[in-house]
Amino acid sequence: MLQVELVSPEKILFSGEAEMVVARTAGGDIAFQPGHVPFIGTLADHPVRILFAGGQEEMVAVHEGFVECAHDRVTILSDIAELSSQIDVNRAEAARARAEANADQLDESTREAALRRAQVRIQVAGS
DSSP, X not given: OEEEEEEOSSOEEEEEEESEEEEXXXXXXXXXXXXXXXXXXXXXXXXEEEEOGGGOEEEEEEEEEEEEEEXXXXXXXXXXXXXXXXXXXXXXXHHHHHXXXXXXXXXXXXXXXXXXXXXXXXXXXXX
């Protein structure tokens, strides 16, 4: 088993055991299982999947950050991360609509980042 910790500046969002963690890094998707070689990477705006024994899973909206794996421990550090149960879908839909409506008032990178965050939240909430 892996010991998994998901940490944001405000609190520890998740701490527990899992069979696997799947995340998207700057280099692509990566899956961590017991015995994985040491790894440190930057995370993209993308859902992280934490898979438990028995087939259950927790989806987490992670908006950039870092992931470290060593000695069967996976640590995810992110300024903004939300468990699927914490996401307000209506609020995420409204944020996406605002980003689309204000496209001409925002620079492209700001608009793309806002859209990506909203889409990740919606995807995680719908899982």
